[in-house]
Amino acid sequence: MTAIKVLLVDDDPLVRAGLRLMLGGAADIEVVGEAGDGSEVAPLVERLAPDVVLMDIRMPTVDGLAATELLRAGEHPPEVVVLTTFHADEQVLRALRAGAAGFVLKDTRPAEIVAAVRKVAAGVPVLSPAVTRQLISRVAGDDPRRDRSRLARQRLAALGEREREVAVAIGRGRPNADIAAELYMSLATVKTHVSRILTKLELNNRVQIALLAHDAGWLPQDEQEARP
Known part of the structure; x- marks a missing residue:
């Protein structure tokens, strides 16, 4: 079986180290690279061809939302899973509208993060119906x-x-x-x-x-x- 290639994007080195440790124990997942800012994502994706990008939202130069929109507008883009806190509803909805496959809370249990990567790689969004409805109902978006x-x-x-x-x-x-x-x-x-x-x-x-x-x-x- 071909390993699922994952790119980690977060401006906190400790978060990236923790994610690499979590995913490293899965035989079918390979972390192929890391980025500390959204500005680094497009070149790394072109060079490394990851299947899944775990994308933080808040980064110093180019945030994860802009990076997600850029990636998903290209040909054959990787799946994007947003790393966030549940309180960032408006930002999460913007990421979903841009084509992100879902989101993972930063305090999610390691086994669930591994499962999320496998799901999105298989084309299954990482959002339960209840969470989807809550996000949709709570956030009005940018337009009236x-x-x-x-x-x-x-x-x-x-x-x-x-x-x-x-x-x-x-x-x-x-x-x-x-x-x-x-x-x-x-x-x-x-x-x-x-x-x-x-x-x-x-x-x-x-x-x-x-x-x-x-x-x-x-x-x-x-x-x-x-x-x-």
Whole structure:
């Protein structure tokens, strides 16, 4: 099995040392490099080709949010997991909108950090449905809600009826197997719809689909909140 290559990005050498120690015990993970600032990330990614970048948010020159946006805008970008505290909701949401695969708290248990790296390398966002909903509901983002809703609906208009149903299910935090059961589709068909949604909307991952569905007011809790 090919090892999952990880790049560590944090301005604190002690944090990087701790992460390297945590990940070093996993036979299927290899830490291929470290960076102390977001300005160092793009050249290292080009040279080392990591599968996953563990990215701190606050760094002195270029922060992790800007570095994430830059990476995810390129071709064949690595998955990015933001290292943060849970209180940084607005920053986390910005990172997710930029295409980050999720976030890990800096005080997370070592086994969970290892599991997070494996998940994102396999294409699974590191956000539970409950956490996703909490972030979405607590942070309004940069645009006024009405404008954000209008823009989201315009983008989602490109989807077909079944693709819209799948997008709503993703927004509700449903995994592919549950979506297949709820919508009476085969698992392969669900995966095809997800792939088409990502392509049509030019999104990076399922979290961004969920955010867009929320912005459009497609989720059940949105409908309830909108009632007078």
